[in-house]
Amino acid sequence: MAQQIFAYILHKDGTADDTALELIAAAGVLNPDASITAIVAGSGAELDTVCQNIGPRFDEVWKIDHEALAYVNAEVLRPALVRILPKASTILIPHEHFGMDLAPGLSVKLDAAFLPDVFGLEGIENEKLKAIREEFLGQVSTHVLCDVSNGVVITVRPGSFKADESRNRDIQIVDKSAEALADGVPGSARRYLEVVAAEVGDVDITKSDVLVSVGRGIEDQDNLEIVFDLAKAMGADVSCSRPIVDAKWLEKSRQVGTSGQTVKPKVYLALGISGAFQHLGGIKGAPFIIAVNKNPKAPIFQAADVGVVDDILDFIPELTDRINEIKG
Amino acid sequence: MEILVCIKRVPDTSENEIEVNRDGTDIERDDLVYSVNEWDNYAVEEAIQIRDKVGGSVTVVTVGDEEGEEVVRREMAMGADHGILISDEAFTGSDGKGISAVLKAEVEKGNYDLILTGAQADDGAGQVGGMLAAMLDRPYASLVNLIEVVDEKTIKVGREIAGGNQEMNEIDLPCVLSIQTGINEPRYVGIRGIRKVASLEIPVHTATELGIGADAAGTSAARSKRLDYFVPEPGEGAEILEGSTDEIIDKLIELLKAKGGIK
Ligand SMILES: Cc1cc2nc3c(=O)[nH]c(=O)nc-3n(C[C@H](O)[C@H](O)[C@H](O)COP(=O)(O)OP(=O)(O)OC[C@H]3O[C@@H](n4cnc5c(N)ncnc54)[C@H](O)[C@@H]3O)c2cc1C
Ligand SMILES: Nc1ncnc2c1ncn2[C@@H]1O[C@H](COP(=O)(O)O)[C@@H](O)[C@H]1O
Numbered sequence: 001m002a003q004q005i006f007a008y009i010l011h012k013d014g015t016a017d018d019t020a021l022e023l024i025a026a027a028g029v030l031n032p033d034a035s036i037t038a039i040v041a042g043s044g045a046e047l048d049t050v051c052q053n054i055g056p057r058f059d060e061v062w063k064i065d066h067e068a069l070a071y072v073n074a075e076v077l078r079p080a081l082v083r084i085l086p087k088a089s090t091i092l093i094p095h096e097h098f099g100m101d102l103a104p105g106l107s108v109k110l111d112a113a114f115l116p117d118v119f120g121l122e123g124i125e126n127e128k129l130k131a132i133r134e135e136f137l138g139q140v141s142t143h144v145l146c147d148v149s150n151g152v153v154i155t156v157r158p159g160s161f162k163a164d165e166s167r168n169r170d171i172q173i174v175d176k177s178a179e180a181l182a183d184g185v186p187g188s189a190r191r192y193l194e195v196v197a198a199e200v201g202d203v204d205i206t207k208s209d210v211l212v213s214v215g216r217g218i219e220d221q222d223n224l225e226i227v228f229d230l231a232k233a234m235g236a237d238v239s240c241s242r243p244i245v246d247a248k249w250l251e252k253s254r255q256v257g258t259s260g261q262t263v264k265p266k267v268y269l270a271l272g273i274s275g276a277f278q279h280l281g282g283i284k285g286a287p288f289i290i291a292v293n294k295n296p297k298a299p300i301f302q303a304a305d306v307g308v309v310d311d312i313l314d315f316i317p318e319l320t321d322r323i324n325e326i327k328g
Numbered sequence: 329m330e331i332l333v334c335i336k337r338v339p340d341t342s343e344n345e346i347e348v349n350r351d352g353t354d355i356e357r358d359d360l361v362y363s364v365n366e367w368d369n370y371a372v373e374e375a376i377q378i379r380d381k382v383g384g385s386v387t388v389v390t391v392g393d394e395e396g397e398e399v400v401r402r403e404m405a406m407g408a409d410h411g412i413l414i415s416d417e418a419f420t421g422s423d424g425k426g427i428s429a430v431l432k433a434e435v436e437k438g439n440y441d442l443i444l445t446g447a448q449a450d451d452g453a454g455q456v457g458g459m460l461a462a463m464l465d466r467p468y469a470s471l472v473n474l475i476e477v478v479d480e481k482t483i484k485v486g487r488e489i490a491g492g493n494q495e496m497n498e499i500d501l502p503c504v505l506s507i508q509t510g511i512n513e514p515r516y517v518g519i520r521g522i523r524k525v526a527s528l529e530i531p532v533h534t535a536t537e538l539g540i541g542a543d544a545a546g547t548s549a550a551r552s553k554r555l556d557y558f559v560p561e562p563g564e565g566a567e568i569l570e571g572s573t574d575e576i577i578d579k580l581i582e583l584l585k586a587k588g589g590i591k
Binding site: 216307 | 428551554565576588
């Protein structure tokens with residue numbers, strides 16, 4: 001029998017997340033002959049829509065349907081998954097806020113190995129899986145060898161595998177709700193209340209064509225002035241990385257990244273930003289990226305089209321002056 | 329409220345360029361500046377603020393070599409009441425589950441209502457908090473960016489989710505939370521603060537004291553092993569502009585104009 005690999009499907013408003021097809025690609029690297037089973041949790045008609053839509057891409061879809069899962073709480077879902085997953089399973093989960101909530105504890109409860117935030121896989125030999133991860137915010141990579149003989153939970157970095165759209169199967173939906181929730185909905189010591197929507201700021205960076213984006217390399221709040229001067233000269237808006245928001249130097253609505261805004265500018269100028277994947281995850285639409293960073297090894301230079309290795313505190317004012325000169 | 333905060337001593341990425349050593353077995357460790365993991369510092373600040381509001385105590389704990397004492401002391405200078413260093417040769421080579429098993433043993437020696445970890449540390453795993461919670465059979469919430477004490481048995485937490493949105497939950501104590509940066513503004517620790525705690529005795533706990541065998545932590549228990557460190561082949565990386573600053577700026581302005589970057 002072919003190996004069965006599980007993929008956890010995130011979805012919203014009846015639409016599966018982009019990561020669904022990325023997990024198929026990852027599973028394909030693990031074992032090209034594997035049968036891939038999607039696991040989808042949720043409630044009612046929306047859940048059914050998701051199952052129908054992803055159905056052809058997977059060998060099987062397992063659905064867990066309950067009104068208590070209308071908003072999926074990892075603490076409720078985890079015991080349900082433990083009930084239905086066979087011994088020594090391989091399960092792929094996207095490495096984002098929900099996966100980070102669910103996966104580490106799931107690996108403990110399954111007594112499976114855990115491989116967090118994987119962005120490359122090199123296949124399995126003698127029940128040892130070789131994976132590629134990054135450490136130190138992407139400054140170095142590592143190969144990790146993982147004993148998967150008792151199963152493995154892998155969280156896969158979004159965007160690191162190219163979506164596999166090639167599969168087209170007969171839809172096979174298996175309702176696992178009864179089995180998963182055999183003892184009723186696990187009474188949870190963590191109860192979901194509500195989602196508080198992000199505050200809207202005075203500029204909407206999601207609509208900007210040109211962004212001048214500033215990171216921790218700016219060193220001091222007072223130095224932000226030179227960034228705004230440059231943006232003004234260029235006719236651009238100012239956005240930033242997370243540490244600038246954490247320090248309360250700029251409002252949250254200007255933060256680019258997975259936990260901030262998703263932007264689609266034509267030009268993105270990254271100043272003193274290292275290029276962590278959570279930051280890059282918020283830049284879509286393949287803009288022209290220019291990075292200025294004093295560390296030539298900063299990961300941002302892998303993502304950028306053009307780079308300048310320099311101290312931004314010197315470079316920014318000079319650039320601003322020249323643009324202003326030209327504009328007269 | 330009795331609060332335990334797990335902290336880790338890590339190379340400071342904002343102070344160092346991390347480089348791989350010659351044979352790829354490790355990063356270059358000479359001259360590295362170490363500090364407390366950024367996320368853990370927010371966790372300690374949050375614990376101190378909760379204690380100051382509702383009473384109780386804050387204990388910080390780290391698993392590491394003897395240098396770990398340095399970060400324990402720093403966080404005590406910040407305001408933590410107690411510090412523990414867990415250190416034993418036997419723990420070398422532990423994976424995330426091994427570290428969690430060690431921390432679990434320490435938790436069980438105390439009587440903690442709230443256990444905080446950072447959302448992630450230097451290896452970017454984000455695993456210890458969730459594993460620890462599962463091992464202790466306690467509820468868990470990750471990426472917490474708001475904590476409100478409701479009463480002695482419950483707290484309200486905000487979790488950071490996508491797009492700057494916040495997911496609110498109520499959670500029963502005792503529980504484990506992983507803390508996200510930005511939840512507060514960690515206080516500054518000056519030389520004077522460090523001096524005040526310089527002579528405090530920091531207890532060291534070992535494998536025997538915690539009852540941790542080779543099946544629970546250390547190299548032989550680890551199911552994941554790091555094989556090497558490497559810097560990926562620079563693929564289609566950026567074209568680095570060369571020349572004098574003037575020349576670079578000329579080229580850059582040309583590019584910006586061509587791409588519509590100057591209006
Ligand atoms: C769940 C989760 C979600 C996250 N979401 C986001 C998100 O949405 N957005 C986000 O940005 N981050 C996010 N992060 C944080 C992310 O992992 C990084 O910590 C963050 O992006 C780093 O920001 P930075 O590049 O500004 O700082 P650093 O990584 O500290 O980089 C600073 C850079 O500036 C350079 N530099 C320093 N001084 C100078 C100088 N004078 N001149 C030139 N260059 C200089 C340095 O070489 C370095 O490369 C998230 C993290 C987690 C765990
Ligand atoms: N050696 C350690 N000692 C104490 N706490 C740790 C250790 N390693 C990780 N942690 C805690 O677990 C969090 C997440 O780390 P990690 O799972 O390694 O990404 C850290 O922010 C710490 O709070």
